[in-house]
Amino acid sequence: MTTHALAEFAVVVASVLLLALPLGTWIARVMEPGVRPLPLARVERAAWRLLRTTPEDDMHWSRYAGHILGLSVAAVLLLYALQRLQGVLPLGAGMPSVPPLLAFNTAVSFVTNTNWQAYAGEATLGLLVPMVGLTVQNFLSAAVGLAVLAALVRGLVRREASGVGNLWVDLVRGTLYVLLPLSFIIALLLAGQGVPQTLRATRTVTLVEPLAGTDTTVSTQTIPLGPVASQVAIKQLGTNGGGYYNANSAHPLENPTPFSNLVQVVSILLIPAALCLAFGRLVRAPRQGWALLTAMVVIYVGSTLPTLAAEQAGTPQLRSAGVELAASPTQPGGNMEGKEVRFGIAGSAIWATATTAASNGSVNAMHDSFTPLGGLFPMWLMQLGEVVFGGVGSGLYGMLVFALLAVFLAGLMVGRTPEYLGKKVEARDIKLAALVVLIPSAWVLLGTAVSLHVQGGRAGIFNAGPHGFSEVLYALSSAANNNGSAFGGLGANSAWYNTVLALAMWMGRFWIIVPVLALAGSFGGKRAVPPGAGTFPTDGPTFVLLLVATVLLVGALTFLPALALGPIVEQMQMIVGGAS
Amino acid sequence: MRESIRPALVLLGAFTVLTGVVYPLTTTLVAQLLFPARASGSIVVVEDGARGSTLVGQPFAGTRYLVGRPSATAPVPYHAAASAGSQLGPVSPVLDSLIRTRVAEARVREGLASDVAIPADLVTASGSGLDPHLSPAAAALQVSRIATARAVTPDSVRSVLARATAPRWLGLVGEPRVNVLVANLLLDGVIAAPPSFR
Numbered sequence: 001m002t003t004h005a006l007a008e009f010a011v012v013v014a015s016v017l018l019l020a021l022p023l024g025t026w027i028a029r030v031m032e033p034g035v036r037p038l039p040l041a042r043v044e045r046a047a048w049r050l051l052r053t054t055p056e057d058d059m060h061w062s063r064y065a066g067h068i069l070g071l072s073v074a075a076v077l078l079l080y081a082l083q084r085l086q087g088v089l090p091l092g093a094g095m096p097s098v099p100p101l102l103a104f105n106t107a108v109s110f111v112t113n114t115n116w117q118a119y120a121g122e123a124t125l126g127l128l129v130p131m132v133g134l135t136v137q138n139f140l141s142a143a144v145g146l147a148v149l150a151a152l153v154r155g156l157v158r159r160e161a162s163g164v165g166n167l168w169v170d171l172v173r174g175t176l177y178v179l180l181p182l183s184f185i186i187a188l189l190l191a192g193q194g195v196p197q198t199l200r201a202t203r204t205v206t207l208v209e210p211l212a213g214t215d216t217t218v219s220t221q222t223i224p225l226g227p228v229a230s231q232v233a234i235k236q237l238g239t240n241g242g243g244y245y246n247a248n249s250a251h252p253l254e255n256p257t258p259f260s261n262l263v264q265v266v267s268i269l270l271i272p273a274a275l276c277l278a279f280g281r282l283v284r285a286p287r288q289g290w291a292l293l294t295a296m297v298v299i300y301v302g303s304t305l306p307t308l309a310a311e312q313a314g315t316p317q318l319r320s321a322g323v324e325l326a327a328s329p330t331q332p333g334g335n336m337e338g339k340e341v342r343f344g345i346a347g348s349a350i351w352a353t354a355t356t357a358a359s360n361g362s363v364n365a366m367h368d369s370f371t372p373l374g375g376l377f378p379m380w381l382m383q384l385g386e387v388v389f390g391g392v393g394s395g396l397y398g399m400l401v402f403a404l405l406a407v408f409l410a411g412l413m414v415g416r417t418p419e420y421l422g423k424k425v426e427a428r429d430i431k432l433a434a435l436v437v438l439i440p441s442a443w444v445l446l447g448t449a450v451s452l453h454v455q456g457g458r459a460g461i462f463n464a465g466p467h468g469f470s471e472v473l474y475a476l477s478s479a480a481n482n483n484g485s486a487f488g489g490l491g492a493n494s495a496w497y498n499t500v501l502a503l504a505m506w507m508g509r510f511w512i513i514v515p516v517l518a519l520a521g522s523f524g525g526k527r528a529v530p531p532g533a534g535t536f537p538t539d540g541p542t543f544v545l546l547l548v549a550t551v552l553l554v555g556a557l558t559f560l561p562a563l564a565l566g567p568i569v570e571q572m573q574m575i576v577g578g579a580s
Numbered sequence: 581m582r583e584s585i586r587p588a589l590v591l592l593g594a595f596t597v598l599t600g601v602v603y604p605l606t607t608t609l610v611a612q613l614l615f616p617a618r619a620s621g622s623i624v625v626v627e628d629g630a631r632g633s634t635l636v637g638q639p640f641a642g643t644r645y646l647v648g649r650p651s652a653t654a655p656v657p658y659h660a661a662a663s664a665g666s667q668l669g670p671v672s673p674v675l676d677s678l679i680r681t682r683v684a685e686a687r688v689r690e691g692l693a694s695d696v697a698i699p700a701d702l703v704t705a706s707g708s709g710l711d712p713h714l715s716p717a718a719a720a721l722q723v724s725r726i727a728t729a730r731a732v733t734p735d736s737v738r739s740v741l742a743r744a745t746a747p748r749w750l751g752l753v754g755e756p757r758v759n760v761l762v763a764n765l766l767l768d769g770v771i772a773a774p775p776s777f778r
Contacts, residue, residue, distance in 0.1 A: 011752055140599075204630070
C-alpha cells in the first residue's frame, strides 16, 4: 500500500463525513413535518392532491407494506412493458425490443434497488428506456428505502401508536427534497468533467490510424452518447449502480477523471452515512447515530486496507511474466488487469469496497479480475447483509436490525430483557430480526448450491476452477443483498440466471422490508421504559464494538465455508502456481 | 393491495414526468449551456471532421504512434459500441499467456532487454476496453521508437507527451496519465494544442 493510496482514501472518507453532517441535519428535517422551501412545497401539496392523501392519513404497518408491494409490482410491469415496446416507441435509437427474460430481470433489478446488469447498456437500450424507465426507478427505489427507514424510526420514537406514517407522503418528500436536488448538482458536476448529457444517441468519428483486420479495415468508431450524467448521478446517490454503459463507471464517458471518480465514490456513501446522523437527530440522541456510523466506518476501513494491499501487491504470475508491480510517481504498478489508468490501484480498490459496503454495485474496475483477496472483501461486504452503509434507507434499517441483535446478545450475557432506545426488545422482535438476517443468507447459499448443480447454472461460468465458483457465489450474494455488482465474466444473460437472480433480488428486497415494517409497527405500539441501572447504553464504544462483532460474526459463520471454496482456495492456487 | 392501485399508478405517472422527463431534460439544457463540448462527448473536430473523443481510446499499432493499452472489446479492440474488460481471473492460464506475449512484444517493439520489467498498464487490458490513457512510464518507454520512426528528436516527442499529460487531481487523487489520442494527434500535427475540454 502506498502513501498516495492512503492519502486518497483519507480524502474519500473525510469528504463523506464532512458532507454527511449538513445532509444528515437536512434529511432529519425532511422526515418530520415542518417548514419546507416554498416552490418545492407547492409541488409537494400538488402531489398530495393528485394522490388524494395527506400526512394525517397515518398507515398501519401492514397497510404501509401492502402499498409498497402494490407499487413495486406496478413498477415492474411498467418497466417491463417499456423495454418490451422499445422497438416501437420513440427515442429507441434503432434498438429492437428487449427479450422477455432479460426485460423481466432488468425490471426487477431496478425496482429492487439492485441494478444487476444482465443488459449491456450501449448495445441493448436506446435513449427512452434509460431516461423514463431506469432513471425513474432509480429515484423511486431509493425513495422506498428512505420511506421504510422513516417508518422504522417513527416506530422507535412513537409510543403506543398504531401507525408508522404515510407511504405516499414519505416517497414524495424523500424524492423532492433529497434525491432530486442532490442528483441535479451531481449530474452537472459530472457533465462538467465530460460525462455526456445530450439527446444525441451516437457520434461517429474517423479513426486516426485505421485498424487493419484480416479481411476488413475498420476506419471509424461509433461513440454512444445520451443523457448519461443525469442517470449516473442518481445511480450513485440512490445506491442503485446500474450503468448507462456496459462497463459501468469504468467507462471513460461514464467516469472520465479522477475528480469525477471522487464525486461518484463519495455520492455512493453519502446518503447512507448522512442517514445515520439524521437518525440520531430524529431519536433526539445524536450519539446513537454516531455509534452506528462509527461501526460502519470501522468495517469499511478495515476491509478497504487489505483490498488496497492485495491489488497493489499484484500476483506472482504477473511478476514472473516480467510486469512491473511497484507503484511510482509515473506508474500505478500492481494488478492493473480490468482497471483504468486514471484511477490506478488506489481509486479502483477504494471504489470496490465502497460500492459493495453500500449496496450500490456500480464498478469502476472489473472485480472478476481482482486478486483473490482483493475480490474476497467486496464479496464479503455484500454477504454481511449490506448494512455497512448499505442501500439508501435499507442499509440503516438493516443495521438497526443488527443493533437489536447486539442488544439481545448483551441481554443474554447479563440475563436481562434487552432494550433499545427505551423500548423493550421482545421475543417476536428478535424472531423478525432473525428473519431479516436469515432470508438473504439462505438465498445466497442455496442459490449458489443449486446453480452449481444444474446445467444452466454451470454453463454461465467463464473462468475455470475456484474462480468460477466465486463468480456464481458473487452473483447470488450480489442479487440477494440488492447490490448489483458482478464478477462480470459470468454469463448472466441466460434463462437460468435471469430467473434465479430476479427471484433472489425480489426476495432479498421485500422479505426484508416486510419484517422491518412489522418491527416498526411492533415498536410503535410499545410503551417507553425509563433507562435503569441494567440498561445497556447503545451510544458508547462498548456497543460499537459489540455491533461490529455481531455483524462480522454472523457474516463469518454463515459464509466462511463458502468463501473457503472460492477466493481462499484461489489464493493458495495463486501462491503455489506463482512459485512453480 | 387493491386500494394501492390508483395511488400507485398516479405516483408512477408523476415520477415518470418529474424524474424521467423534467429532470433529465433540465439537466441536458443546463449542461449544454455550461459545458457544450464536454456534455456532447468531448469530440475533437478538425477541418476534415470528427477525429475522436478525448475520452474514448482508439487502437494504435504503427511504429509512428504512441501505442495504448490492450483492449478486450469484441469484435475489434477499442470497439466503442460494446465496452468490456477481459473478465479473466488472476490465476487464469489464458491471462498468463496473453500477458507473457504482450510483455515479449513490448520488449521487441521498444528495443528493450529481455529482463526489463514492463509497466503493468501497458500489458493489461483496461476495465472498459476504451481506456484513453497510459501511465507516463508506459509512454516514456516508447519515446525513442516514435522519434526514430518520425525522424525527430526524442526531446520533441517528450515535449508532446508532456503536453498530453494530466496530473493527479490536487496532487492527491487519481493517477497522472497521458492521453494517447491527444498525443498522437499532436504528433501528427492534426491539432496544434490539446483541446481545452480534455
